[in-house]
Every structure is written in C-alpha cells, then in structure tokens.
Amino acid sequence: MCRKNLTCPTVAVPKDISLILLDIEGTTTSISFVKDELFPYILKHVRHFLEEHWNDKETQAAISGLREQVKEDLNKDELKGIIPILSETHPKEQIIDSVVKNVEWQMGLDRKTTSLKQLQGHMWVDAYKKKEVRGHLYEDVTQCFRQWKDEGKQLCIYSSGSVAAQKLLFTYSVDGDITEYITDYFDTKIGGKREAASYTSICDHLKRQQQLKSWITVYDSKRPGNAVLTIAQMKQFATINSFEEIMFDEVASKKKKI
Secondary structure, three states, X not given: OOOOOOOOOOEEEOOOOOEEEEOOEOOOEOHHHHHHHHHHHHHHHHHHHHHHOOOOHHHHHHHHHHHHHHHHHOOOOOOOOOOOOOOOOOOHHHHHHHHHHHHHHHHHOOOOOHHHHHHHHHHHHHHHHOOOOOEXXXXXXXXXXXXXXXXXXXXXXXXXXXXXXXXXXXXXXXXXXXXXXXXXXXXXXXXXXXXXXXXXHHHHHHOOXXXXXXXXXXXXXXXXXXXXXXXXXXXXXXXXOOHHHEEEOHHHHHHOOO
16 A cells, blocks of 8 residues: 555545556655755766766767857856856866856856756756766655556656656666656646646647546645745645545545645
C-alpha cells in the first residue's frame, strides 16, 4: 500500500479518475534541490567540464549560443556588466575563462536564457551519468507511483523545467530509474501552467478529453521548503502533505468531498 499511516487525513478522489498530472518542484522533489544542488554544481564544475568536453559538438554549440546571446544582450539598455565571450581566434584557456565568467554573471542574475540552459543541460547529463548528482524524491513518491500504475492510473509530469531535464531527474533519482511509472512528460512548450488551454492541450495529446469533465486540483501544501498557503487557497483547494493522503476509493469519496 502507498499509504503507510491509515489514520492520516485523506483527500478523496473518485476511483474512476485514471489520469494523474504532477508538477516536480515542491511536489515530487524538494524546491531546494535545484537551488541548492543543481545550480551550485554548475558554478563549481563549469570550468572543468569545458576543459574535459571542449571538442564535443554539443559544447561548441552551447558556446556559440552564448556568444549570440551576448550580441542580443548588448542591445538591451537595462542589462549592466555584460561579460563578453572571446572569439575562436583566442587561445582555448582564454575562451574558457570568458565563458566561465559569463555563466557566473548570468546565473548571478538568475537568467534562464536558452543558451545557458543548453550548457547547463549538457553538464547535468554528465553529472547524473557519473553519479555525481542524484535526483531528489520525497520518500512517498516511488511507492505511490508504483501503486498508482498497479491500479491502472496514467501518470504524467508537467513542469517548467525542460522535458529532457525531467527525464534525467527520474532516470537518475535517489531511488534509481523510476521512469517506468511515467507515461508522458510536458513542459512550458505546451503552454503556461496557469493557462487553462495548456491542460486542454495535454488532454488532447493524451486523447483524454473526458478528463476535463472531472478535473481535480490538489495543492501539495506542506512539503518541506514550500511556501505557506494562504487561508483563501486552503479553502479553495484540497491540500495534502503527502501522496499517501490521496485515496482513490468510493467509500472515502463519501467521507470527504473535494
């Protein structure tokens, strides 16, 4: 059973619901994992990564992208202290030094440019494969994923992080590869998470249009590190501390209506 403590509060979900759509940060994974582990990894290892993978096509493509980003940034009056990246005519070590400084500058501003995310993505692939990084999961996640699949539920992920980054986290998680429990992945290419049309598009993609008729929104409210919900939010939505509190059961549905 997914639920370890049968006396804990439950959120009753109709048993015929067959599609579960989950976010990652603050839902399956600690918000601090990205901030306190993945991003610091980039800053600590970017120079070594560039030196080790200098001749890789992906690395050179990422550097070219960063150069193009600098050109765009120079036309933005609001950006200050832009760090240029040296051209290919300069010695390798000098180019690497300029790339490192540019990455540090962008991350210091918490930028999410495509070129920066491209380089970060290559580095995280390398880190996961070397087992230098493991995707964080709350302790109830894997067991509940397994149970939901056994019950015939279709589980999908919808996160602002790229689909590639999502798959890495669940492939190289602290519990090993748990991608067998996940049917599909979605990121903001399908639309913003606060846009109703995004969920229509997801259901269309999954050929699950009927799911919109019985859509249930649940806030994962008290995961460690999550922001405290307002009273209004807690009145509007069902709240849980753990997936173990979700019960797909007709009897439970009578006890607590969402």
